[in-house]
Amino acid sequence: MNFTISPSSGVPIYRQMYEQLEKRILSGQLSAGEFVPSVRSIATKLQVNPMTISKTYSLLEERGYLVRVRGKGMQVAVRENHDVSNDRQKLIVAQISSLIEESQQLGMTIPELKQLMLDVLAKEGAK
C-alpha cells in the first residue's frame, strides 16, 4: 500500500495519513475485514516516527473505521448499514454547503455560483 506524505506542507503528517486512509475506506478501495499495514512497516517505509502512524490509526479507530485485533493488527471495520455511497455523499454535501456559504460571504449570488460550478464541471469532465 502506498502513501504520499509531504512533511513540509504544513498539514500534520498524521492528518495526511488519516485522510488517505479514510478516502480508501470510504471509496471501498479498502474493504471491511482487510488488514492495514502495521505501524512499524509504514513508519519504516515513509521514514516517519512510528508514534505519528500510531496516532493516525488511533484516530481511525476512534471514528469507527478501524478495529484493533489483538496480536494481529488493525482491521477495516465492518460497519452496520455500511452504505459507502451515503458516507461519501455526506462528506461531499458538507463541502458544497460550506462552499456556498463562503461564496455568499464574498458577495457572490447563488446563480453566479451555479454557473461557475457548471463551467468548471464541464471543463473537468472533458479532460
Add this chain to the structure above:
Amino acid sequence: MNFTISPSSGVPIYRQMYEQLEKRILSGQLSAGEFVPSVRSIATKLQVNPMTISKTYSLLEERGYLVRVRGKGMQVAVRENHDVSNDRQKLIVAQISSLIEESQQLGMTIPELKQLMLDVLAKEGAK
C-alpha cells in the same frame, strides 16, 4: 466594524481576523483607500493582545491588501487590476476544482457530483 473570534476554535486568532478582513476586502465591503480600525481599538474591543492584531495587519500588508500609512494607520490598498469579481472567482473556482478532485478520489463520478451540487444549491437557494 464587527469581528467574531472564537479563541477556543484552534484556529489562531490572527488567522481568524485575517480571513474576515480578506473577505470584506475581496467582497468590496471595505473599499480601497478606506482606513481599517486601529490595532489598539480592535485589541481593546475584542479583549485581545495588540500584537495579535498587528500580526494580522502585517500579513494583510505583506499580501498587498493593506498599506501602512505611517503615523496614520492602515489603509485598504488600491490594487491595479482591482477587479474584485475576478479575485473572488479565482478563489471559488480553485475550491470547486479541489472538490471535484476529492469526489473522484472517493469514487464519485462527475454526473453524480453535478447532481449533488444542483440539489444542494436548490435547497440553499430556497432558504
Add this chain to the structure above:
Amino acid sequence: MNFTISPSSGVPIYRQMYEQLEKRILSGQLSAGEFVPSVRSIATKLQVNPMTISKTYSLLEERGYLVRVRGKGMQVAVRENHDVSNDRQKLIVAQISSLIEESQQLGMTIPELKQLMLDVLAKEGAK
C-alpha cells in the same frame, strides 16, 4: 518647487523630503543663497503635517545644507570650499563600496561584478 512623496512607501516622509532636497542642493539645482519654500506652503501643498516638513528642514540645517534666516525662512547655505562635484562623488563612492562588499558576501568575484557593472552601464547609456 515640486516634491513627490509616497506616504505608504514605508520610508518616513521627512526622509523622503530630505533626500529630494539634498539631491537638489548637491546637484546645484538649488544654489547657495536661494530660499526654500516655507514649511507651511509645502505642508499645505502636500497635505502633510507641518511638523514633518519642519523635521526635514532641521535635519538639513543640522547637516549644514540650510541656514535659518530669522523672519525670512530657510536659505541654501553658502558652504566654504563648496565643491559640489566632490560631495556628489563621496556619496556615490560610498555606495559603490557597499555594493562591492555586498556582492562579495554573496560570493561574487570582483571581475564578475565589474563585468556586470559594465553591462548595466552600457544598457543604461544606450537609453
Add this chain to the structure above:
Amino acid sequence: MNFTISPSSGVPIYRQMYEQLEKRILSGQLSAGEFVPSVRSIATKLQVNPMTISKTYSLLEERGYLVRVRGKGMQVAVRENHDVSNDRQKLIVAQISSLIEESQQLGMTIPELKQLMLDVLAKEGAK
C-alpha cells in the same frame, strides 16, 4: 553557525538576522535540504528572545527560502529554478541600476560614473 547582531543599530534584530540568512542561502553557504539552527539555540546564543528569531524564520519561510518541517525544524528550501548565481545577479543588477539613477539625479554623467566605478573596483580589488 555564527551571526552578528547589533541591537543598537536601529535595524530590527529580526531583519538583521533575515539578511544574514538570506545572503548565506543565496551564496550557497547554506544549501538546500540543510537544517538551520533551532529558534531556541540561536535565541540562547545571541541572548535574544525566541520570538524575534521566530519572526525571522517566518519571513524566510514566507519568501520561500525555508521550509518548516513539523517537529523537526526549519530546512533550506529546494527551489525549482535554484540557479543561485542568477538570484545573486538579479539582486546586484537591481542595485547597480538604482545607483545609476541616483548618480544621474545628482547630475553625474554615465562616463563619470563609469570612471568612478572602475576606480573604486581597482582599489578594492587590490586589497
Add this chain to the structure above:
DNA sequence: GTGGTCTAGACCACA
C-alpha cells in the same frame, strides 16, 4: 494619536 519591535514567560501541537 498611529504601528513596530522586543522581552519574559506561558502553553500548545507535532515528532
Add this chain to the structure above:
DNA sequence: GTGGTCTAGACCACA
C-alpha cells in the same frame, strides 16, 4: 526535542 501562538507590558519612530 521542534516551531507556533498568545499575553502583559515596555519603549520607539512617526505624524
